[in-house]
Amino acid sequence: MRVVLRIVLWLTTIFLVLEVTGTTHYLSYIYENKISPLLSSQEVIPSISNVPNLKLPNIESESNFVGINCIDKSDVVAVKQGQYYTWRDSDGTVHFADQPPDVGDYKHETLPDSRKDYFSLSFDYKGRNFPPYFNNKAENGGKAVIKAIEGLLPNQVLAKTHLQVTIYNNSKAFHDYRIQHTDISSSSINGFYSGRLNQIMVLHQGDDKQTIQTTLHEITHAIQAKQFARAGGWFTEGVAEYFEHIETLGNSSFVPINEYYLGFLRNKQNRLATRHLLTADYGQWKGSMRSKYYANSWALSYFLMTKSRRNIMSEYLTHIVQNKCEVIDNIRFFETHYPGGIVKLNRDVDTWLYSDHSVPNYH
Missing domain, CATH: 3.40.30.160 (Collagenase ColT, N-terminal domain)
Structure with missing residues (x-):
């Protein structure tokens, strides 16, 4: 009987250790060594961590x-309006340039599109x-x-x-x-x-x-x-994490999903409530839970940059720029602008985490 109890106690101890430390090493390894993107989230999930060295x-x-x-x-x-100059030389050749010729007649044209x-x-x-x-x-x-x-x-x-x-x-x-x-x-x-x-x-x-x-x-x-x-920590760090992966493709650009953060957040114990994330003091991004703050900030930013929600991110940025000297009330903004408020936003982000991510965000 004692032998059986010892075995049960031993197995329970191992299980608890794995539960607590099974997430060790993942994000710190990402930031210290940047794991190859060829690894899938499933291959990395077994070694996720508290990230003391992030x-x-x-x-x-x-x-x-x-x-x-x-x-x-x-x-x-x-x-700024685009502009150019055009003229015809003595040989009859037509020239286009962003500066007029030193001598001779020329036409000053304004492009129909603005930039x-x-x-x-x-x-x-x-x-x-x-x-x-x-x-x-x-x-x-x-x-x-x-x-x-x-x-x-x-x-x-x-x-x-x-x-x-x-x-x-x-x-x-x-x-x-x-x-x-x-x-x-x-x-x-x-x-x-x-x-x-x-x-x-x-x-x-x-x-x-x-x-x-x-x-x-x-x-x-x-x-x-x-x-x-004055946008707050979730935006400051989440959007920076988002844009560091931007890729260019001709005249357009796209941001692929971050498989490491995605794998980390599919472990539900690493999710932070959206209301908490929106109100957290920026100093908490430097505390013991920093891995969770960075990952959750990235997820909220990426979610709001998706095509169907980008209008809300656009409204948020416009609101910030037009109220630069005010501390932004994130709760009020999203309760007002996100259909269903923050409770629905939190639920939608959770659903999005488990959706298909084969198509990146295009800009």
Whole structure:
């Protein structure tokens, strides 16, 4: 009898340990090593964790991120009209250009379509000559993030923003700059956005894909700091996690599902109630439950970016931009704008997590 009891006790102990620690290692491994996307969520689920070593998004500090230039309207930009010049030379050849000729007659034409001119983006590569495919991927990805956010907002609500991205290949040079120009104490980060300097600094550590994702994450933070400073943690981190995976396809872009977060959240003990997520203090993203906050913020952001709900995300962004200096009441907004309120939103996100995700979000 005693032997049987010992066996039962032993098996129960093992079961409890697996229940508690069966989720160890997953997200920390993702952030420390970025598991290959060739692995399916089913292959990774057995090793999900509390993530004590999860790297946080590397903004300089919350004080430099929340409320930046909330009353600065001096650089609001309206719609920019496309224009070109045309003329015929002495041989009868017709020329088209964005500048007129030095001499001779020409016509000044305005394009029938207009385009927004809210953002400019420049890159500076230090330490070595990065291959053209890397430069193109980083720059096209950054422009795709900007274009996607622009597409969610009406004309004449955004402020003009110039984003400067510097990518280092040399760790010492990167950290020397961090120490000299910011108050960031961590020496383990590989990228950060400084709100005070309005600069994005990224360290390339041999992994092109990870470096590009870090760059896109920080570009999103820079846009948020300028345009959406008081949106709250779920939006700040969830949307940055969302856009770091954006891919370009011709003139369009798309964001595939994050299989790692999807697998993590299909374990119901990792789900956070939407009401709690919307009201949580931003500091909680840095606490012991940070893995759950990041994953749930990503899920809510991705869900609201799906085609059938994107109008609600668009209304949310417009509301934030038009009320920059106010702390956003997320509960009131979603109770008012989401059909069925937050209870229905929470239920719909749960259902979405178990739906088919073969078609990505296109922008």
